[in-house]
Amino acid sequence: MLNQLPLQTYLGILAASLQSSAAAMLNLRAGLLNLNPKLQAEGEALQAKLQQINPVDLQKELNAQIAEKFNSFIKTIPILCNDLNEYIRPATTAPIIWQEGSTCLYQYKGREEGKRDEGIKKENSLPYSLTLLLPSCPILIIPSLINRHYILDLEESNSFVKYLAGNGMDIYLAAWNEPLQEELSFSMDDYISRVEKMIDEIYEKTQKKVVLTGYCMGGLLSLAAALGKSDKLSAIAFLATPWDFHTGNFPRFIFDKGNLQIAELSLENYSKIPASFLQAIFYYMYPNLIGHKFEMYPLLNSGHYSKEEFLAIEHWVNDGISMTKNVAKTCFIDWVHNNNVAKLTWKVQGRLVNPAELADLPAFFAIPKKDNIVPYPCALPLTKYFTNSKVIEPNSGHVGMLAGTSAKAQTWEPFLKWVENL
Secondary structure (H helix, E strand, O other): OOOOOOHHHHHHHHHHHHHHHHHHHHHHHOOOOOOOHHHHHHHHHHHHHHHOOOHHHHHHHHHHHHHHHHHHHHHHHHHHHHHHHHOOOOOOOOOEEEEEOOEEEEEEOOOOOOOOOOOOOHHHOOOOOOOOOOOOOEEEEEOOOOOOHHHHHOEOOEOHHHHHHHOOOEEEEEEOOOOOHHHOOOOHHHHHHHHHHHHHHHHHHHOOOEEEEEEOHHHHHHHHHHHHHHHHEEEEEEEOOOOOOOOOOHHHHOOOHHHHHHHHHHHHOOOEEOHHHHHHHHHHHOOHHHHHHHHHHHHOOOOOOOHHHHHHHHHHHOOOOOEEHHHHHHHHHHHHHOOOOOOOOOEEOOEEOOHHHHOOOOEEEEOOOOOOOOOHHHHHHHHHHOOOEEEEOOOOOOOHHHHOOOHHHHHHHHHHHHHHOO
């Protein structure tokens, strides 16, 4: 079952977002709205225009537009939810070569040397599990702990890992699954230990050094694991990996002393934090994204973006993984509130996580310009610790960077070229 938000949650967030427009309009007209200093001049100009309009007529028009939007959302929501429930995701066919508890490791074998794949096509799929020659260094990809692995292998026609495998790379994709009962006490250290074991497994299997690649928070897990396994690594890559949580949009997460105590006590009441709760937090942070999603859905298939592609990503969004409470404490309290990652005070297995220890390891960074999850200013500071690095800036968002219509040109190809030149 998907961890899709209940219908009433969608409607509640949408209603609150739309009704906030009415309150904001009244405050702006009265000059009471606390604006970002960068928007002050624009706000004052808009305020002057509002003063020239009959407030009763303005309120009626705004209410009419709010009602129209809300009614359109109500019509679209059940259609999307039904289509999403009927969507069947292609099964991961790559073999599992290692497993421990809820964690497993898939292998996508590379093609024969000298043969390249210029793009994955539905009508030209490749027998990834059947090819024998592995000419390139192995690449281990670590996704976020709270998301399924298959955003990197979304569909036959949209697969980062199959693109790499089709071009001769030996790919290993980690998959985190719902924590088992015996894993509910797991901390971040336990999951990082599993990344270390995967590195060992691949190194022993191939007798080649590994290109360790982390996506989102998987990049932080990779960094911590790399400190103890640098002798088995040839390079490290960070795809939309957060670093400084007190820049960009992250200051909104900072708790005052009272709220921090409430947050800590709340986490103690759970053995794990459900995926649907984590999803709700994101949507409450960015309520307009819900409206945009439901506005866009009826218009799909009219351009380059199909409903099938939309449903594939939306299925992944709703198929999240719960966090153990100890992992949640690390993420929300240590990383986000205390910013101990950027302050270099985060410890794993008693050791400070300092990327400067890996300064000479070749590094790749993909930092999307339109990322709402890991804002550009949050990811960028990590680059300064590496002396031999390649930085790309895809003109896309957090997910679009790897699974959007421009992912191949903006992310897949530059990453492949970097690996080939190692």
